[in-house]
Amino acid sequence: MQTRVTPFRPRRAGRLILLALGACLSAAPARAIDGGASASRGDALAQATVGIGTVTRPDDRYRLTRCSGVLIAADLVLTAAHCLNGDPVGAIVVFYRGSQAVSPVYTARTIARYSPDPGDLSAEAAGITLADLSLDLAVLRLSAPVRDRAPVPLASSPRRVPAALRMAGVGLSQRGVGRLRTARLVPLAASSTGLTIARAEGARVCLGDSGGPVVGQDRRGLFVWGVASAVITARAPCGNLVVVAPAAQVFGERAPGRLARSAE
Structure with a gap:
């Protein structure tokens, strides 16, 4: 069945560069969300957001990919699959208290990868086409369950796009773990499968924020609509137009541990 886009406030983006948000050591230093707000200790989103570092060896050198993710079960983290490309040698997951990273550090392994169906998106919606988009999701299993953090459940349907969204990202730097920041997003367009293009309000999303929860x-509280999969920008490495890979259509009844919330 053909899917259609539900426009919010479509606008032309002009000449754009579409970037996957993951970063590696050979690239410029990754930066966290530029603007937005520092995460507070009592924020449920900040409590569940993680920093992810994966080590790959595509040639004779080791490389580190830096990304963000979100706790969706006691031992499961959702992120963008391109953060885990190259058959990682290993992965670590870091949690935060407010904007600062805290111990312990968990090791993790990839247990599932998904490529969500983007549906149809007209050329007028945010000035891009689906052929340009990077949409992918992955689930990591932690080395041990997390007991002091509340996982965030997944959206039960991809068809009811919230009028307002919020995202978090850690933008790991070359000097170590970056600071956790959050930003408000305004949906601009969405397909019936849940792919969403949103604009960051008073902020820009940067390298290292890939996989960050939206x-x-x-x-009933927070729910994960999806993860930041790409940023649309004319000036790399940051931009304020975010492509959100939807979680609900991938998981639902197939979710590990029945992660999706039941519909009302």
């Missing part, structure tokens, strides 16, 4: 909220 959440909505209802009377």
